[in-house]
Amino acid sequence: MSNLYNVSASPHVRSKDSTKTIMRDVVIALLPACLAGIWVFKMEALLVLLTTSVACLLTEYIYERLMKKKITTGDYSALVTGLLLGMNLPPSIPLWIAVLGSVFAILVVKQLFGGLGQNFMNPALGARCFLMISFTGRMTSFTLDGVSSATPLAVLKNAGSSASVMDTLTQNGTSLLNMFLGNIGGTIGETSALAILIGAAYLFIRRIISWEIPVCYIGVFSVFMLLFGGHGLDGMYLLAELCGGGLLLGAFFMATDYVTSPITKNGKIVFGICLGILTGIFRVYGGSAEGVSYAIIFCNLLVPLIEKVTMPKPFGYVKEKKTK
């Protein structure tokens, strides 16, 4: 009995969840939307997704190898970035641009700022915006079934506020149902609202994300669009705005990115509200029909400020203030 036992400060037990299991759950949750993208855009989409995934993993591996850091490709976080970036690209994107975006996401946005947990904006979205600015034409040309076509959101925006939503969509050979299922032009991951919702449900069930950001984001955005969208209280218009573009993908998968969203509960609510308003402003008054990516990376920059003003009052202090 004289052998020495391990000693450490309490607690002595740990939950089973780890960074790896969380990231793996995110990958699983992204799969339905990826599969929908592959189903709609076929081979092209598959190639883009594979390219960004492999390129992100390789970039992370090579960088960490060169810098003699611990190799972290096994924690799935680079794979999440790769998949998200691929989902944010149009299927017709040249693969070398996809590779460039991946390198930018992992090297510049993530690793140069200190690696996992240190980046101040979402790597996939940072890369998307970088590519948007550098290759605007290629990033905004969308094809469906080999025919180049504008996204339903762009069509709606160009038609103006006086046109009926249903008519505009029908004239362009699509419908709300197509928008919901994903049979529309757009980036690979945001095409099918249904697939995104399935993935989001998985994230909620596994408790990877909480309600605050998505609910506040989508809620405030809806209110904004009904008030300022120019279509009045038109439910069809709202549904089209919700299903079209990157809103759902952004709200469930990118705005909720742990690293670049506030850590406090109230902070998450404020963050969601900011996102909703900004996305609305960009979509209604901006030059493009889209606005989710810019809204999210802009709000990413606000996170430290939001956290500062939403520091929770510790237990036992709230009441004290009331009685005073």
Place this chain on the structure above:
Amino acid sequence: MKGATFKGGTHPFEGKDLSKDLPVKKIVPTGEMVYPVSQHIGAPAQPIVKPGDHVLVGQTIAEAGGFVSTDICSSVSGTVKKIEKRLTVSGAMVDSIIIENDKEYTKIEGFGEKREYRSLSKEEIRECIKKAGIVGMGGAGFPTHVKLAPKDDNAIDYVLVNGAECEPYLTSDYRMMLECPEEIIGGLKVILSLFPNAKGYICIEDNKPEAIKVLEQQVLKEERISVKVLKTKYPQGAERTLIYAATGRMINSKMLPADAGCVVNNIDTVISVYKAVCQNIPLIRRIVTVTGEGANHPQNFEVPTGMSYKEVLEQAGGCNEKTVKIISGGPMMGMALYDIDVPVMKTSSALLCLTKDEVAEQEPTACIRCGRCVSVCPSKLVPQMMLSYAEKFDNEGFVKINGMECYECGSCTYVCPAKRRLTQSFKQTRRSVMDSRRKQ
């Protein structure tokens, strides 16, 4: 049964099945007995015996060394061998009275004599409790007679008996609730007699339905006492969360439960009060759960204080060779022992043999800011930011974001997916802040 609760908290693996159905067994020490003079919060007790003195069971061997301090009584009869520094659970060397057990267990006069608490004045009751050396047996070890003497007895609205036992693996309080509910009620009645306006609540987590049933049966005839069912969640048994769940009142680190009109006592403390006041038996024994995957025969024991953990474990059938870590207390807040030849004290509650050291197995990785630490913190703190201050040794920043409100429950560290050692860092920083405050 939907229990009252608090916001935050977590659900660690319970592990109570190992020992929850095993009745409490008495255990008899054979070796020498060690009584550290610091078994409570506050000033150490002053020894009043010398080497060579003969002592009896229940005899006072050290007296309170200040206002916040308490007496210590011998649990065996025998001869005082020496007074020297000995290793204790916390790893510190503490002055201890060592008694050679004569194994006759001769009791001091009046030991076990029945007494009617109603015939005693409040002061006499408090003196009884002090003489019996009773301290908070939930772990903190705050002298009970001090706790039971708030500024204004009439301002106490609730006397809470803490039967939450939210620490995984521990079943000692549970067994006591099943085996001697009368003594719990008796002790609570003694305490209630001190506070004329107070209601008594026995607070039990809803994972102990049998205990709830037994005690509800017992309180049927009691006007001032009821059973409060709490949701099973860690750290439900922490003083602040317990008060909130049971009464809706909140206290912070700068307040005492009495400031919210509450007095909180652990199950075993209440039983000790009953024994001290009504039976004239001082606090000389402790219920200890020997458990964990490494224990050959998990069991609940009634252990005389001063007995070595080593002997307790030997009598319990030892632990298997897979045991890598032995903890005094529960896995969330207990102390790891590198040497188990340390005495059982008034605040001991369990000897836990773990076959897996989950802390050593998992290296901390980068924080991904998932926010789980924030959502589980019962004190509504932001552990993620506290850690970044603690790691920079920035005590000022740590205090500014309310780091001193932390009571080291370990919930944040339990849930952290990056396996970061939050509580461990907080402990260090909090000690360092307290030390520098003391110096000023």
